[in-house]
Amino acid sequence: MAAPTVNVSMDPTTYSPGEPMLLTVNYADPDNQRLTVTVTVADARGNRSAPVSVTAVIDPLTVTVADDSGRTWSRVSDNGAVAVFRAVA
Amino acid sequence: MPRVTVTVRDSTSGAATASVAYTVLPRVLGGYYLSGGADPTADMAGGNFRSLTQYRSFADAYIFPGYQRPWLITLGRSGVQLNMVLELKHYGAPDTGPQTFTVDGVRYTVPAPAMTIQQRPGTVWPKAYGYGQVIAGQCDGLFARALSQYLTMGFGVNIQLASELDTDHEFGTTEAGKAYTWAESDARAVRAVTYIIDWFTAKGLPQGSSFSVGLGGFDRACFRRTHPETLMDRLDFLQWNVYATSASHTALERFRRTKDWAVADLGPVALSRPVLIAEWGVRVAEIPDQAAWIATVPPAIAWLNAERGPLIARTNYFNSGWGTLRPKATGLAALRSAYARPPYS
Numbered sequence: 001m002a003a004p005t006v007n008v009s010m011d012p013t014t015y016s017p018g019e020p021m022l023l024t025v026n027y028a029d030p031d032n033q034r035l036t037v038t039v040t041v042a043d044a045r046g047n048r049s050a051p052v053s054v055t056a057v058i059d060p061l062t063v064t065v066a067d068d069s070g071r072t073w074s075r076v077s078d079n080g081a082v083a084v085f086r087a088v089a
Numbered sequence: 090m091p092r093v094t095v096t097v098r099d100s101t102s103g104a105a106t107a108s109v110a111y112t113v114l115p116r117v118l119g120g121y122y123l124s125g126g127a128d129p130t131a132d133m134a135g136g137n138f139r140s141l142t143q144y145r146s147f148a149d150a151y152i153f154p155g156y157q158r159p160w161l162i163t164l165g166r167s168g169v170q171l172n173m174v175l176e177l178k179h180y181g182a183p184d185t186g187p188q189t190f191t192v193d194g195v196r197y198t199v200p201a202p203a204m205t206i207q208q209r210p211g212t213v214w215p216k217a218y219g220y221g222q223v224i225a226g227q228c229d230g231l232f233a234r235a236l237s238q239y240l241t242m243g244f245g246v247n248i249q250l251a252s253e254l255d256t257d258h259e260f261g262t263t264e265a266g267k268a269y270t271w272a273e274s275d276a277r278a279v280r281a282v283t284y285i286i287d288w289f290t291a292k293g294l295p296q297g298s299s300f301s302v303g304l305g306g307f308d309r310a311c312f313r314r315t316h317p318e319t320l321m322d323r324l325d326f327l328q329w330n331v332y333a334t335s336a337s338h339t340a341l342e343r344f345r346r347t348k349d350w351a352v353a354d355l356g357p358v359a360l361s362r363p364v365l366i367a368e369w370g371v372r373v374a375e376i377p378d379q380a381a382w383i384a385t386v387p388p389a390i391a392w393l394n395a396e397r398g399p400l401i402a403r404t405n406y407f408n409s410g411w412g413t414l415r416p417k418a419t420g421l422a423a424l425r426s427a428y429a430r431p432p433y434s
């Protein structure tokens with residue numbers, strides 16, 4: 001199994017008290033894959049059911065954020081490769 | 090400096106971490122001054138006013154807290170940071186002669202002020218104790234009197250020496266019949282201010298005491314001349330005043346003018362000091378909607394403090410003269426609203 005990778009960035013890095021701060025997390029894992037399995041049932045006469053899909057994640061990733069000043073960072077978006085967190089300075 | 094650390098884990102406990110540090114600037118103290126040195130307690134009540142400017146002349150017998158100003162002690166004890174502007178300027182009391190008085194059992198005689206400042210043509214030039222008089226030790230009694238009163242206050246203050254040296258020197262000065270140019274006056278003031286700070290420091294001051302030198306900040310060369318590193322080493326703040334007196338003036342532009350000169354001209358010691366804006370104001374004649382202009386100040390200060398250079402730490406609105414709030418209630422409401430926002434809260 002390959003190890004995950006992560007990069008984080010803040011721009012700017014200096015804030016006035018009370019200002020919103022955004023943290024961008026770029027992450028990946030070569031093993032991490034998102035699969036969609038679609039099942040259709042057919043009978044001998046060629047009648048087909050409607051397709052049913054199910055999603056499976058291979059080697060799922062969890063992203064956790066810790067701040068040594070005690071600020072709480074909340075996730076505002078996450079597409080599986082880029083997550084954005086927000087906190088108040 | 091806070092640091093945020095992100096950990097990414099996969100299903101087999103493989104993990105990667107990365108972190109980034111960031112800076113949250115200290116809150117800026119929103120402050121005030123009320124015309125005539127009047128009691129500002131009612132105006133400040135309930136608002137996020139945490140800083141106050143006051144003006145005293147070394148010539149006056151009551152400097153700390155000032156004549157009939159017990160409220161200053163109450164405000165100071167409640168945590169309001171006081172900027173006490175102490176001036177060699179004589180405020181025009183009828184008697185400008187020599188003074189003899191006793192401080193803690195020691196008898197002092199101080200000669201009449203021998204300098205004139207603010208020598209604008211066509212005006213009466215105010216008197217001030219001369220820089221030469223200060224350096225000769227002739228004003229030590231004034232400093233002893235001020236210090237004795239300061240020690241009874243029970244808390245530390247910032248002592249800003251002079252209100253605006255550039256305003257004082259703009260048209261030269263005269264001491265004991267000898268005229269000095271603007272630049273010569275600046276150099277003499279630096280020596281006198283150094284003397285005064287060294288005099289006070291040698292005596293021992295309350296915890297929380299600090300020093301600055303007063304400038305309007307409207308002249309770049311004067312600002313540079315009055316902030317040599319040897320003096321800045323003794324000072325705790327940079328200081329300048331900010332006024333909007335034209336419809337075209339923006340908060341960002343007005344607050345940044347002197348900062349930009351400082352960043353370009355001053356040394357590393359000076360630039361390590363935070364900035365105390367002893368006065369800022371919006372002149373209603375040119376800017377009738379004072380409230381709208383005041384509302385632009387918090388983002389302007391936040392912007393400037395996010396740039397490189399000295400951090401603006403306190404901004405005291407000057408509700409007098411050019412800054413008079415008219416109508417007062419509307420202006421005060423705007424100030425309260427501004428000081429309730431970042432970077433003030």
